[in-house]
Amino acid sequence: MARPELEALAHWVASVDVDVEDARLRERLFATMLDWSTALVAGIGHPLFEPYKHALTTPGEVGQASLAGLPIKQPAVAAMAFNAAVSHFHEVDDAHRTSTSHPGITVIPVVMTLAELERLDARTVASAIVAGFETIIRVGSHLGAGHYEVSHTTATAGSFGAAAAAARALGLNAQQTLWALGHAGTQASGLWQFLDDKATAAKAFHVATAVRNGLAAARMAQVGIAGAEHILEGPRGMRRAWRLEGCDVAWLTPGDTPMIHDVTIKGWPVCGQMHSALDCAQALYERDPARCRQVKRVRVELPASALAIAGITEPESLAEAKFSTAFCISAMLCGRAPDFLGFSQELLEDPTIRRFMRRVEVVESAEFSARFPRERPARVKLESDEGETVVEERSLRRGDPEAPWSRAELEARAAGVLSLSACAIDTAGLVNWCEALAAQSDRWSAQALFAMIPHVAGEERS
Known part of the structure; x- marks a missing residue:
């Protein structure tokens, strides 16, 4: 059988190592973390916050992973699924044009939960985020506009992005990473039918599902359970299942510049x-x-x-x-x-x-x-x-990579996004937390983010 089309991407994901001396990448990581963290805080108090809390968490169940706005801790899967959904409630999270996806919400919640549980350092976290972004963007762009007509790419390619991020965070080798991508593809799903049926509140569930798929895929590979290496191109793979034609295989090979640089930071809280x-x-x-x-x-x-x-x-x-x-x-x-x-x-x-x-x-x-x-x-x-x-x-949008926000504009935008939240947070402290991750500071921690976020009134500790 031919070499897997995802092989080069799997090797890249397993070996990527973010260099703190790369000033452009450092600035992009700062912008990315500020975008996602403000979207997360903004989701607290949204009308969907309580319903999703009850749907995705189990009362009385105790774990080690933090949930935004809640004084309880839950197992990793529940926590990352909840945090992913909350960060998508207001539609203020990032986007990528060609892949028609929201990379941050499918990648960063997985990495933040693993960073908290595994006590990962900032360099590993930054590398895992870059790996996840590369994967969702490349797989989503490969699947193309025909796929997006029916399937929500953030959910489908997002499963790959979450798996890649988890694989890099957990230190999987190239073979294990390829298996993780295979497991992710087996689970990938997410249909636009909810729009036709006016079930828009279900959209954030797609994101929760993607991160759950991603972590499960990486854990399967970590313990040596092989995944489908030809998950895209195989005779019973994804392209055949979805009847996709004309998918450009060149998208699956990483280049010299990480795809995280091509992401848009949105100027409006709408589609x-x-x-x-x-x-x-x-x-x-x-x-x-x-x-x-x-x-x-x-x-x-x-x-x-x-x-x-x-x-x-x-x-x-x-x-x-x-x-x-x-x-x-x-x-x-x-x-x-x-x-x-x-x-x-x-x-x-x-x-x-x-x-x-x-x-x-x-x-x-x-x-x-x-x-x-x-x-x-x-x-x-x-x-x-x-x-x-x-x-x-x-031709393009404000906040596209061709028209990026300045640092001052990013911080002003952050204040606007945070105004959507039901809780107050130290904006300067949040900015410093994002900068610490980008700078790979020894003082950075995932726990520090959740410690900054106030708890919603009425919650009790488990």
């Missing part, structure tokens, strides 16, 4: 498929607020994928509103930006926005569909009663 359109609408509003409010028609042109994922027309909840391009564009043009501070129940219930939505048409652009997922193109057209048209267009 990333509409961010370019929101950037357009924001520019139009800032240029002429009166024109935006009085416009007769609004035409939003997006790739087909955006309509499929972010095409909810009549959102009935905040969760659904995050996947409604028409609603979010209307809010922006009405002067009520759906940003970290403004996305609220009051926004959802604003009758002015609901009336404005009747003027908004969201359509596919064949040209933009052809450029997806390499780009996130969008065009917003405003048409007045007199027939005058104003157009704004974007």
Whole structure:
């Protein structure tokens, strides 16, 4: 049988070692950790926090792993699944264009739990994070847009990313890492049907499942249980099962620059498929607020994928509103930006926005569909009663690697994300914790993060 297509990636994951002297990678790790940790804290107090707590944890069960916002400790699997889900509640976590995935939420919770249990040093943690990001991004990009049409890549490729991160954190060799990827592929699942059935609250469960899959896969390989080495390309592998064609095998071979550098840090707390359109609408509003409010028609042109994922027309909840391009564009043009501070129940219930939505048409652009997922193109057209048209267009989003946040902007963004939380946290302390990881400080620890996060009122220690 031919050499496994994942072999080169498995070797890379097993050997990657982050160099603290790499200033660019150090800055990216800082941004990555700040993005994820603020998303985690923001999820505390979200309406889904309590339901997910009851679903993913077991009362009275005691472990050694911390859960954000709770004064209890649980076994590793429950803790990392819970933390992963919580960090996805507000849709403020990172994203990657070509793989159409959220890498951080499927990688970092696994590493943080293992770091706490195994007392891992910062260098091992940083290396495991880089390994996990490389894997979810490369596998997700390999599976392609056809896979994303039906499957939630964050859940499917995310199982691979979590497995790779766990494998590197646990010190697995290349053969064991390849087996772990095979075990991850056997478990990988996650379908978009929840959007069609208006079950958007289930989305974070995909992330919880991915991290559970990843740890289980690595543990299986660690004890010597072989996994399917040809899990992607085999006659009964994933591509055959999902009827995928045209998957570019070149994506599976790591290059000189880690893929973590290609991740987007989001500028809006909504589905990333509409961010370019929101950037357009924001520019139009800032240029002429009166024109935006009085416009007769609004035409939003997006790739087909955006309509499929972010095409909810009549959102009935905040969760659904995050996947409604028409609603979010209307809010922006009405002067009520759906940003970290403004996305609220009051926004959802604003009758002015609901009336404005009747003027908004969201359509596919064949040209933009052809450029997806390499780009996130969008065009917003405003048409007045007199027939005058104003157009704004974007190819990429604010926060994409081509348009990164500055350090000052990252810290300001962090404050905005943290404002979504039900608990207060020392922002400066959180920033320092992220910097300590990036700098591979001997004083860094995973426990320090959970010690900073206040507990939700009413919880009792087990």
